[in-house]
Amino acid sequence: MAIPLVPKLLRAHLAALAENDERHDGRSRWEARDTELEIGVLPRAEGSAKVRIGNTIVYAGVKFQVMTPYPDRPNQGGLMCSAEVRPVAGPNWEPGPPSPESIELGRVVDRGIRESGCIDVDDLCIIPGEKVWQVILDLFAISDDGNLFDAFALAGVAAMRTAVIPEKRFEIGAEDRPLNISKTPIMCSYQKVGGRFVYDADGKEELGGDERIHITLGDDGHVHSLQKGLRGIFTEDEFAEIMEQAQSRCKDLREMVNKAEEAG
Template sequence: MQIKVSKEYLTELLSRQERVDQRGFFDYRSISIKTNTIPNAEGSASVYIGNTYVLAGVKLDVGTPMPDKPDEGVLVTSAELLPLASVEYEEGPPSPEAVEFARVVDRGIRAAEVIDTESLFIEENKVWNVYLDIYVLNYDGNLFDAGTLASVAALLTTRMPRLEGEQVIRTGDLPRLKTKGIVASTTFAKIGNAILLDPTGLEESFMNARLTIATDDEYIHAMQKGLAGYFTRQEIEKLIDTSFEKSKMLRSLISKAVSGD
């Protein structure tokens, strides 16, 4: 169960530079990343950020390439906000929130070239499709960062199936999916004029704007501003600096989790 506090109380805390869970404004909650949690999937990872719990699963199937990229495999990313994950979530077709979530995670992974999509070419009009499904199992804020961590960790530990004739061999001694980049996203919530990294579900219920920035060592790879509030240019530029700094820590957590697999 999530604790509830009033907006007035939260705002007052923030004006004293405090958060409900005592964190600094730019601190993450504790993060855990475990890979290969679903061994039947070609790749998988479970991630906790505080009480937010997200699972990413990767499957590969033979498919056809996109017309504008005939010699590359295709990444298909979806996100499910499962009804068991929050009292707010309901069954049904993906909500705009779920679609945005999947597309923002997808953009970071694509732009940072996490997957070497050219290695997925099989023959003319035949490539491997990579299906990345993000399952939200418990919601307590900051899905974007948890989803990106889980997705990248899952992709970096994905087994590359083999084709024997028409048959897809998914088990046995298989190499890993060829990957290139590694990326992590950092999400900020603006509540009044306070800006917080890694918002909890409670904080998100009061935020008026959200900004996600996905970076690696050198580049910004994706950004998404969300909700009806706003950021100023100065705020955005400052948050980019913070993102580069925090992304380094997140990517080292991924590397650690992946090397143990």
């Protein structure tokens, strides 16, 4: 399939910059855009957060519902994660049912959280075999200038770390209680632009880029999930370099979550 003219010209421009180890916005190869995190931004949610990475802006909201547990897990609650990107976020998004891209966003974020085991699903049990809590994590983007994956993941884990189970409102307990979150899984995404990987690709770099990789790391640096996107390959040396950078950046973002939680 032929590459449209604008992306073709953009790819050539980005490749020319890469030859001098430059990026179109002046950042270094592993440099992130300005990142901001706020918690408690949605008053009707049981937990919420807002993340801004450059001009990418997303919200995360947590709510709870009572569900019947799965037969093979009668004492465990559940997690459901979904992502929605409205047309107001950018020209690439259209109204209607969830697009494959938004479904992928939700699934990749869900996998990083779920595989980390940060939610004590046994603690979500109300009546074994009859009633359990389901954690519903809703992710919304209102501005997309690239790297929605990291923005959603950061907002999602921050919202869950501040979430409160509404037991009093559901007449299950006398008082509400915090959601039991034992870890802070953090995602970092890297995309090949101009023939070499960069961190935190913006909208132009995504449009003119190639394969990408999403890495979710835990508090102890262990890998909770790896997800490759788009066509292409990466070498062993490229992966080792990316992993080294991810270890450092995930630590910084985890500290950001901890500080926001303490301040809130």
